Amino acid sequence: MAVLENVGGAFQLTEPFTEEKVRSLKVGDMVEISGMLLTGRDAVHKWLSDGNEPPKAEVNLQNSIIYHCGPVMMKKGKNWIATAAGPTTSIREEPYQAKIIERFGLKAVIGKGGMGEKTREACQKFGCVYLHAVGGAAQVLAERIKSVEGVYGLDTFGSPEAIWKLKVERFPVVVTIDAHGNSLHKVVEAESAEKLKSVVEKIGK
Amino acid sequence: MNKTLQKNLHDSLVEVIRKTSAELPNDVFESIESGRKQEQEGSSAKYAMNIICDNVEIAKRKSQPLCQDTGTVLFYIHFPMKTDYELLQKLIKKAIVSATKKGYLRQNSVDSITGKNSGNNIGPGAPVIHAEPWKKDTFEIKLMLKGGGCENVGAQYSLPDSRVGAGRDLKGVEKCILDAVQNAQGKGCGPGILGVCIGGDRGTGYAASKEQFLRKITDKNKNPELAKMEESVTREANTLGIGPMGFGGKTTLLATKITALNRVPASFFVSVSYMCWAFRRQGAVMSPKGEIKKWLY
Numbered sequence: 344m345a346v347l348e349n350v351g352g353a354f355q356l357t358e359p360f361t362e363e364k365v366r367s368l369k370v371g372d373m374v375e376i377s378g379m380l381l382t383g384r385d386a387v388h389k390w391l392s393d394g395n396e397p398p399k400a401e402v403n404l405q406n407s408i409i410y411h412c413g414p415v416m417m418k419k420g421k422n423w424i425a426t427a428a429g430p431t432t433s434i435r436e437e438p439y440q441a442k443i444i445e446r447f448g449l450k451a452v453i454g455k456g457g458m459g460e461k462t463r464e465a466c467q468k469f470g471c472v473y474l475h476a477v478g479g480a481a482q483v484l485a486e487r488i489k490s491v492e493g494v495y496g497l498d499t500f501g502s503p504e505a506i507w508k509l510k511v512e513r514f515p516v517v518v519t520i521d522a523h524g525n526s527l528h529k530v531v532e533a534e535s536a537e538k539l540k541s542v543v544e545k546i547g548k
Numbered sequence: 549m550n551k552t553l554q555k556n557l558h559d560s561l562v563e564v565i566r567k568t569s570a571e572l573p574n575d576v577f578e579s580i581e582s583g584r585k586q587e588q589e590g591s592s593a594k595y596a597m598n599i600i601c602d603n604v605e606i607a608k609r610k611s612q613p614l615c616q617d618t619g620t621v622l623f624y625i626h627f628p629m630k631t632d633y634e635l636l637q638k639l640i641k642k643a644i645v646s647a648t649k650k651g652y653l654r655q656n657s658v659d660s661i662t663g664k665n666s667g668n669n670i671g672p673g674a675p676v677i678h679a680e681p682w683k684k685d686t687f688e689i690k691l692m693l694k695g696g697g698c699e700n701v702g703a704q705y706s707l708p709d710s711r712v713g714a715g716r717d718l719k720g721v722e723k724c725i726l727d728a729v730q731n732a733q734g735k736g737c738g739p740g741i742l743g744v745c746i747g748g749d750r751g752t753g754y755a756a757s758k759e760q761f762l763r764k765i766t767d768k769n770k771n772p773e774l775a776k777m778e779e780s781v782t783r784e785a786n787t788l789g790i791g792p793m794g795f796g797g798k799t800t801l802l803a804t805k806i807t808a809l810n811r812v813p814a815s816f817f818v819s820v821s822y823m824c825w826a827f828r829r830q831g832a833v834m835s836p837k838g839e840i841k842k843w844l845y
Contacts, residue, residue, distance in 0.1 A: 352590070371592060373592070373595055386663070412616070413616060413654070414616055415612075415616045415618075415651055415654045417651050426612050426651050427612055427613040427614075427615065427616035427651075427654070428616055429615055429616050429617075431617065431696075431697065432696070432697045432700065432735055434735060455697070455734070455735075455737065455793065456697070456733070456734055456735035456736075456737075456793075456794065457733070457734065457735070457794060475793060475795070477596050477599040477600060477603075477793060478615075478697060478734075478737035478793060478824065479600065479603065479614065479695075479737045479824055479825055479826035480600060480602075480603040480615075481603070481607070481612075481613055481614060481615045481616040482603045482606035482607045482610065482612060482613075482614065483599050483602050483603045483606060485612075485616075486606065501655065501658075501664070501665035501667075502654075502655050502665070503616075503654060503655065503656070503665070504665075515595075515599060517592050517595065517596075517795065519795070527592075527794075527795065527796070528734070528794060530796075531733065531734075531789065531790060531791070531794055531795070531796050532730075532733055534789055534796075535730055535733070535788040535789055535790050536730060538787060538788050538789060539726060539727070539730050539788060542726060542784045542787065542788075543713060543723055543726070546719050546722055546723060547719065548713075548715065548719070
């Protein structure tokens with residue numbers, strides 16, 4: 344039996360997020376996540392890699408999923424609402440990501456645009472996947488956020504850079520780096536580079 | 549400016565910001581729709597294009613930002629000669645503060661020295677305002693919101709460039725543009741639209757490349773050589789197989805828009821700006837009383 348249930352073409356990744364579950368995924372799989380996502384982008388990655396860590400009672404990064412996202416947040420009474428929450432470009436976190444995957448045993452990283460060799464290797468070694476959300480699709484993705492469960496570092500990092508705890512349901516992503524050493528980004532880039540060579544030849548001198 | 553004009557202009561400006569942030573212009577949406585039809589059923593590319601189209605619909609219905617990165621705020625305006633321009637600038641800033649409070653714009657302006665977010669999108673260089681007085685008694689306000697993801701994949705080349713095999717001619721220009729597409733891969737949130745300037749200096753070249761995004765996707769360049777290059781770059785880029793979000797696929801570019809500025813003999817720049825599919829550009833003509841008379845896109 345498959346590790347993850349497939350509904351309408353998308354594998355359902357639900358809590359608890361485990362190594363077995365993410366290792367069952369491969370490049371090109373469409374996935375829907377239900378559970379908690381923690382946002383983290385430039386400032387948080389730098390801060391974590393400097394050796395800092397939020398208090399566990401507030402944010403538990405262990406075995407979690409980090410989402411490269413700086414949402415638009417509005418406060419309605421006591422509650423926060425994410426009114427726009429698409430992914431930001433992941434490659435900026437490449438210098439930090441592998442270490443953070445190892446340190447916290449991250450099970451997935453969500454972002455856009457793909458990541459590099461160090462992250463690909465860390466995914467393979469520690470059992471993590473890189474999940475690509477559709478960049479710019481801030482409304483489709485915000486609709487899948489069912490509640491905002493808290494925020495850490497709002498004053499220190501500012502709203503787009505803070506760690507937001509987002510409870511999501513059927514959050515749509517595509518696996519572009521799996522836990523077996525495969526990267527869609529690497530393949531597409533190599534193939535398009537080959538094609539570009541012949542286009543350049545055609546243009547001529 | 550009397551109080552009524554000030555109030556009307558402020559409200560009209562907030563409305564321009566709202567509409568720009570939440571609604572994709574029709575010419576862009578039609579182009580995305582035709583790209584979606586080309587992608588193969590069941591592919592990641594089709595999946596991405598379907599999500600993009602759903603997103604456009606939801607953002608418009610809810611009047612919320614198409615993309616959470618509401619980007620650099622770039623105004624292109626014409627105003628009547630007699631206008632107090634200093635006051636107009638203040639009104640624009642006030643409208644941005646209001647639009648940020650309403651959630652049409654994310655808090656998106658960061659002090660480059662301290663790293664502190666100003667919280668209201670105002671600060672040195674924010675917003676960007678290109679303004680010119682004109683002889684008409686109406687105001688023309690165009691607005692572009694350009695996200696950081698696509699801004700980061702822009703590129704400037706200085707010809708000759710041996711790395712891309714580009715000499716100091718139009719063939720060299722075309723090679724540079726395609727190289728920029730290859731380097732961008734999916735990082736600029738494709739399918740993208742390119743704005744290109746041949747010539748100028750490093751500053752004017754980039755500025756002019758961005759202004760190309762004020763042109764409609766469907767328009768045709770008046771210069772026949774540039775028109776030919778625009779078509780050729782788009783066609784060739786779409787053979788590279790980068791596809792929506794870099795997932796692989798047929799739709800890598802929706803359009804290419806090229807302009808040229810004179811250069812000094814020693815310099816030959818090619819400046820390439822990349823616009824994501826969430827191409828937020830709108831404009832309106834406002835009456836002498838500051839009320840919106842007509843939308844431009």
